[in-house]
Amino acid sequence: MTAIEQAILTWIHLVAAAMWVGGSLFIGIVFSPLLKTMTNSVEERMQIMIRVGRRFNKVAVPSLIILMATGLYSSHVLLAKPDLLVATSYGTFLIIKILLVIALIITYVVHVRVIRKDVEDKIMSKQMPEPEIQKLRKKIIILGEITVVISIAILFFAALLDAGV
Numbered sequence: 768m769t770a771i772e773q774a775i776l777t778w779i780h781l782v783a784a785a786m787w788v789g790g791s792l793f794i795g796i797v798f799s800p801l802l803k804t805m806t807n808s809v810e811e812r813m814q815i816m817i818r819v820g821r822r823f824n825k826v827a828v829p830s831l832i833i834l835m836a837t838g839l840y841s842s843h844v845l846l847a848k849p850d851l852l853v854a855t856s857y858g859t860f861l862i863i864k865i866l867l868v869i870a871l872i873i874t875y876v877v878h879v880r881v882i883r884k885d886v887e888d889k890i891m892s893k894q895m896p897e898p899e900i901q902k903l904r905k906k907i908i909i910l911g912e913i914t915v916v917i918s919i920a921i922l923f924f925a926a927l928l929d930a931g932v
């Protein structure tokens with residue numbers, strides 16, 4: 768790979784990371800507190816959040832796929848050498864980063880799957896009792912927070928790789 772090809776690959780990886788991390792942080796830090804001031808009804812807040820989440824997913828899922836594709840392509844030469852992978856700190860950080868990405872995907876899939884279509888329909892048509900909504904909400908919030916924390920941790924390992932620690 769030439770230097771310019773390398774730069775373009777890193778650029779795509781960075782843009783996708785910005786979309787994934789930026790988007791989730793925006794929802795958590797800006798949108799979520801704002802939503803609380805918009806309506807007192809938990810049911811309405813869930814309805815809005817589900818719509819925002821569904822919309823964000825259209826950008827978030829492709830971003831995550833692009834991150835994995837470009838990241839794995841950048842490291843495929845090293846990944847093919849298991850002995851080097853475990854013998855260097857770069858290799859160890861890369862393995863940890865990949866494991867974190869796997870944990871991220873699992874958490875995110877569970878997070879999204881909590882609101883399956885039938886659950887969504889029940890909330891949208893106001894057929895879900897308030898305590899059940901509250902319970903669901905708590906679960907989603909925790910899973911969402913774990914997603915953000917893992918993403919930030921992945922960025923730290925990206926920084927370690929970049930610095931060549």
Ligand code: HEM
Nearest residue numbers: 784788834835838839841842865868918921922925928929
């Ligand atoms: C399977 C998934 C992934 C793999 C294999 C991977 C691999 C890599 C590699 C090899 C680098 C270059 C590091 C260097 O400078 O030597 C890198 C950089 C980076 N990655 Fe990933 N990555 C993955 C997913 C992610 C995710 C999910 C995020 C965001 C949360 C992310 C964010 C970054 C950032 C910000 C950089 C810094 C670019 C730089 O300065 O080089 N990566 N990644």
